[in-house]
Amino acid sequence: EHRQDSREHMVRESRRDRELGACPRESPSFHSRFTTLTITREPRSRHGAKDGAVGTGQECASAGSGAATATTALFEPGGDGQTPQVVVLVGAPGMGKTTMVRKVMVEWGEGTLHTQFDFVFCIDCKAIVLPMEASVADLVSRCCPGLRVPAGKILDDQKKILFIFDGFEALGFSLVQPEAELSSDPREVKPLELTLMSLLKKTLLPEASLLITVRPTALGSLRRCLKGEYYVEILGFSAARRKEYFHRYFENPGKADVAFRFVRGNEILYSLCVIPVMSWTICTILEQELCGKKNLLECSKATTGMVMFYLSHLLKHRDRDNPQVLQQFLLQLCSLAAEGIWKHKVLFEEKEIKDCGLDQPGLLPFFLNERIPREGEEHWSVYAFTHLHLQEFFAAMFYVLEDDGEPVSSLGRLEKDVNKLLESYNESRKDLNVTVRFLFGLVSQKSIEYMDKTIGCRISSRAREELLEWLQGRHRGLSHPGQALKVSEMDTFHFLFEMNEKSFAQSALSHFTDLDLQDTKLTLYDQMALSFCIQHWAGLGSVTLQGCSFHWRDPEAELDASVPCSGDSGTGGHPGALAVRRREELPCPIHLLCRALRHRDSALQVLRLQWCRLSEGCCAELAALLAEHPGLAQLELADSSLGDSGVRLLCEGLRTPGCRLRVLR
Numbered sequence: 001e002h003r004q005d006s007r008e009h010m011v012r013e014s015r016r017d018r019e020l021g022a023c024p025r026e027s028p029s030f031h032s033r034f035t036t037l038t039i040t041r042e043p044r045s046r047h048g049a050k051d052g053a054v055g056t057g058q059e060c061a062s063a064g065s066g067a068a069t070a071t072t073a074l075f076e077p078g079g080d081g082q083t084p085q086v087v088v089l090v091g092a093p094g095m096g097k098t099t100m101v102r103k104v105m106v107e108w109g110e111g112t113l114h115t116q117f118d119f120v121f122c123i124d125c126k127a128i129v130l131p132m133e134a135s136v137a138d139l140v141s142r143c144c145p146g147l148r149v150p151a152g153k154i155l156d157d158q159k160k161i162l163f164i165f166d167g168f169e170a171l172g173f174s175l176v177q178p179e180a181e182l183s184s185d186p187r188e189v190k191p192l193e194l195t196l197m198s199l200l201k202k203t204l205l206p207e208a209s210l211l212i213t214v215r216p217t218a219l220g221s222l223r224r225c226l227k228g229e230y231y232v233e234i235l236g237f238s239a240a241r242r243k244e245y246f247h248r249y250f251e252n253p254g255k256a257d258v259a260f261r262f263v264r265g266n267e268i269l270y271s272l273c274v275i276p277v278m279s280w281t282i283c284t285i286l287e288q289e290l291c292g293k294k295n296l297l298e299c300s301k302a303t304t305g306m307v308m309f310y311l312s313h314l315l316k317h318r319d320r321d322n323p324q325v326l327q328q329f330l331l332q333l334c335s336l337a338a339e340g341i342w343k344h345k346v347l348f349e350e351k352e353i354k355d356c357g358l359d360q361p362g363l364l365p366f367f368l369n370e371r372i373p374r375e376g377e378e379h380w381s382v383y384a385f386t387h388l389h390l391q392e393f394f395a396a397m398f399y400v401l402e403d404d405g406e407p408v409s410s411l412g413r414l415e416k417d418v419n420k421l422l423e424s425y426n427e428s429r430k431d432l433n434v435t436v437r438f439l440f441g442l443v444s445q446k447s448i449e450y451m452d453k454t455i456g457c458r459i460s461s462r463a464r465e466e467l468l469e470w471l472q473g474r475h476r477g478l479s480h481p482g483q484a485l486k487v488s489e490m491d492t493f494h495f496l497f498e499m500n501e502k503s504f505a506q507s508a509l510s511h512f513t514d515l516d517l518q519d520t521k522l523t524l525y526d527q528m529a530l531s532f533c534i535q536h537w538a539g540l541g542s543v544t545l546q547g548c549s550f551h552w553r554d555p556e557a558e559l560d561a562s563v564p565c566s567g568d569s570g571t572g573g574h575p576g577a578l579a580v581r582r583r584e585e586l587p588c589p590i591h592l593l594c595r596a597l598r599h600r601d602s603a604l605q606v607l608r609l610q611w612c613r614l615s616e617g618c619c620a621e622l623a624a625l626l627a628e629h630p631g632l633a634q635l636e637l638a639d640s641s642l643g644d645s646g647v648r649l650l651c652e653g654l655r656t657p658g659c660r661l662r663v664l665r
Contacts (some may be wrong), residue, residue, distance in 0.1 A: 004527040035245040037096050037276065038235040041073055070111060074211065074232060084230040088222065089213045091234035092369050092386045093314055094277030097213040101166045104211070111488045117209070118160035126167040136186040136204060156209035163199065165210070169218035170363070171196070175225050200225045205527035217361070217370040220381065229494040245276075249283040259286045265523030265551070268303050268389050272310075275387060281310040288317055302498045304441025305450075308391050314366050314455040323456035329363050330394075330457060331403050332356040336393035337385065339414050341356055343436055346388060347371075350381040353396055367394070384635065389434060396438035402458040418463045422470045433491060441469060441498040444533025464504070469526075471495065471508045484542070488512030490526060497529035505536040511537050519547040522638050531596035543597070549613065550589030590614065594621040598628050607629055623653025626661060634663040 005012055075085045091097045106111035108120050121143040124400070133144075137151040147154070154607065173193045173551065183190050183198040186205060190323075191200070199202035200222075223229070237245060243260055250256035262279065263269045263282060268421075273279045285306055336356050340346060353359055353368070367390070368383040385391035399418050425432040441447060443464050453458045471492060487493075487509070496505045515534070522530070527550065534540060590609070597604055609624075619642055642650065653659060 011402075015637065018283075033248055034099070035237065035241050037100065038238045038241065039073065039232050040235060041078075041230060041232045066364070071100060071107060073102070075114065075116075075166065075209070084209075084228070085207070086210045086226055086229035087212070088219070088229050089211065089232050089234065091213070092217060092275075093366050094275055094310075094386075095236060096233040097234060097587055098166055098278040099276070101211070101213060102166055104164070112241065116160070117162040118157065119154055120162045120164065122164040122166060124166050125170040127363055131136065132583045133189050133191055135183075135189045136195060136199065139190070139195070141313045143499055148264045149329035152187060155205065161208040163210050165196075165212045167548060168212050168214045168222065169361075172363070173199075175221045188371035197225065203226065215365045215369075217365045217368070219370065221615075223577065225614045233362065236276060237279060242270070242279060245273075245279050246283060249280075255287075255290055255414070255514055259283065259290070261524045262286065262528075265525035266303060266526075268437070269306065269525075272387060272389055277313065278306075278310050278434070281313060282306050285309060288306045302500055304438055304447060304498055307438075308447065308450055310453070312450075315455060326363070326456055327401075329358065329360060331401060332358055333367055333412060334401055337391045338398035340391060341395040341466060342414065343430070344431075346384050348383045350383070353383055359519070392434040395435045395437045397459075399439060400442050400459050400463050402460050417613070418466045420468070422466070423593040426470075426474055437491075437494055437498050440495040441446075441465065441500075443467065444499045444501055444504075446500070467495075468504065468508055472511055484498045485512045486516045487512050488514055488516045488518075488544075489519055490517060490530075493526075495531045497532045501538050506538065509533060510539060512537075514542045514544070515540060516542075516544045517546070517548055521549050521551065523551050527592040531592045534593075534602075535595040535599045538601050538605055541603050542608075543604065544606075544608040544610075545593075545612060546608065547611040548609075550593075581652055587617075588617045588621050590618050590621055597625060602629065603631060604629060606634040607632060608634075609638040609640070610636055610637075614640040614642065615644040616641070616649070618642075619646035619649035623649050626650075626653035626659045628658060630658050630660045632659075632661060634665075635661060636663075636665040638665060 019535060072087070073086050075083060087098060089097055104114060106122065108115070108117060109484045114120070119140075121140065123143060137155060141147075144267060151180075158320075175197065177194055177197045177203075181190075181194055182201055182203045183194060184203050195204070199208075199210065212222070246260040246263070247256040249254065250259060263273060267642040269282060273282065333356075336348060336352065336358065340348065348368075353364070358364055358368070365387060366451055369386055371384070387396070398414070399416055399421065421432065421439070422436065440460055442451075443461055445461075448459045448461060451459050474489075474492075492508075496508060498507075515537075520526075534543075560607050597607070614637060618640075622637075623636070626635070654661060654664075
């Protein structure tokens with residue numbers, strides 16, 4: 001009866017909790033949205049492996065055994081057969097610590113897991129208003145004011161109690177307390193620091209269990225207070241779970257497929273989706289795009305916009321009263337990121353963090369993770385950005401973030417020379433591609449306004465002219481004297497799509513007449529970038545795509561690039577039926593290209609699609625292009641499997657009055 005009473009109360013409490021990442025629409029049920037996270041679990045003796053805050057460990061719970069896998073592993077017996085009493089759940093902001101806590105609460109409340117506990121008390125350290133002095137019994141009463149069982153009676157059976165401290169670093173008090181002042185009586189009122197330290201040190205309720213969530217940067221001081229604890233690090237979403245999350249987020253399977261294809265075709269976004277809150281960010285933006293335009297192929301949100309939205313979500317609870325503090329912090333952070341990118345460096349020592357003035361507990365954990373040394377090692381800390389692509393984003397910001405004339409970095413070793421960055425990328429440093437792409441995205445007018453209004457950062461637009469001159473100059477150098485000026489690098493289209501400004505794209509491409517890509521695998525994202533540029537390229541007269549393939553599905557699942565859809569069975573239904581459904585839903589592989597080429601200002605005369613392995617399904621689009629584009633004089637379709645029905649469709653296009661084709665190969 002007591003257990004049921006407690007569970008019912010806890011479930012009521014958890015339903016009132018604010019959902020992490022609450023989005024503009026009504027939230028679905030928790031179970032329908034929850035996606036299993038990849039975690040590593042290890043005892044203290046192995047804690048602190050060299051490649052992460054907690055390390056990779058040998059026990060990894062992530063795949064294949066149901067949605068409760070990760071939470072089940074929290075209190076499972078370890079390799080020594082011992083069931084942990086203290087579990088520390090470690091993860092960067094946005095990795096899903098609070099979501100994991102909510103999952104534990106819901107499973108316990110429903111009686112499906114963690115049934116060894118009769119009572120679970122969850123303290124949200126970020127939100128709860130705690131008294132200066134309290135006993136454990138007081139804390140219990142404050143967690144569950146509606147319980148009919150006296151708090152003192154609940155605490156009699158210690159083994160049946162689990163205390164959860166979510167966001168422990170938010171309590172903000174010293175963890176160094178005199179041992180003699182610790183309490184052993186759960187009814188004894190003491191200063192809050194001493195009561196909580198007594199729980200951690202196990203002088204109080206030594207047989208009760210603890211689950212503590214904490215950021216890596218706060219782990220060092222906490223681990224000195226604990227004994228016999230297990231560490232669980234949240235590593236984020238595996239590849240399979242990323243796809244699963246998209247399908248759980250979108251209620252419509254068709255929208256989920258389109259959204260995931262969009263992200264899977266963009267290597268930067270797909271990689272960032274390992275961070276759960278980044279997956280939520282991207283899904284939220286794509287959902288708004290789908291609701292507004294009903295067609296994700298017209299999506300205007302590029303990678304930079306999604307990262308900015310992610311940052312605004314992470315920082316929304318910070319103190320906004322002093323924007324100068326954030327501006328100065330970001331200046332130093334961006335300087336550190338840029339120096340690291342130039343030197344192929346992703347790990348930074350504690351001294352570097354302090355020298356840059358980044359040792360600010362209220363801001364640092366949002367951007368950098370700390371790797372804590374093993375027990376017995378010399379105590380030195382190493383920091384890394386939450387994700388490499390985020391380091392590249394801040395490295396790009398270094399070149400455009402306004403600094404009011406102040407020195408950019410106390411280290412003072414790096415110059416804000418945009419041309420040096422661009423030329424280095426052009427000549428040999430192809431690893432700078434993502435940084436350059438973010439640079440284009442940051443100086444768009446929309447980005448400048450968004451960063452100022454939402455995050456409070458001032459972005460300079462002065463680099464726009466340098467970027468424009470560089471784009472125009474690099475392709476002139478690649479074109480041979482006497483030949484038409486052509487664009488033959490796919491990254492140019494990525495850069496222009498990232499900025500997503502019609503006038504800038506028109507200016508950048510106005511001097512060129514030819515597009516020439518060879519042996520390029522074009523993902524859905526590539527095709528969207530290409531189509532955006534073609535629509536704003538008034539002087540484009542010749543398009544050559546030789547040996548290129550057009551992909552509309554997850555590249556890992558697609559065996560034949562020329563087939564628009566060969567479906568797996570998904571989570572249910574007949575595989576063949578699903579393949580037919582997807583084949584009906586997806587346009588042909590060259591749909592975006594042909595649609596872009598049909599824009600009213602097109603000057604296209606020559607279209608070469610040689611060795612592109614086009615199928616008969618492409619002929620309807622080609623026929624429509626022939627019918628609607630009177631300027632098209634030459635069409636080459638070498639090495640294609642058009643079939644009789646495909647050629648019939650092509651002939652229909654040739655017979656239309658609007659067709660002026662002179663050469664067909």
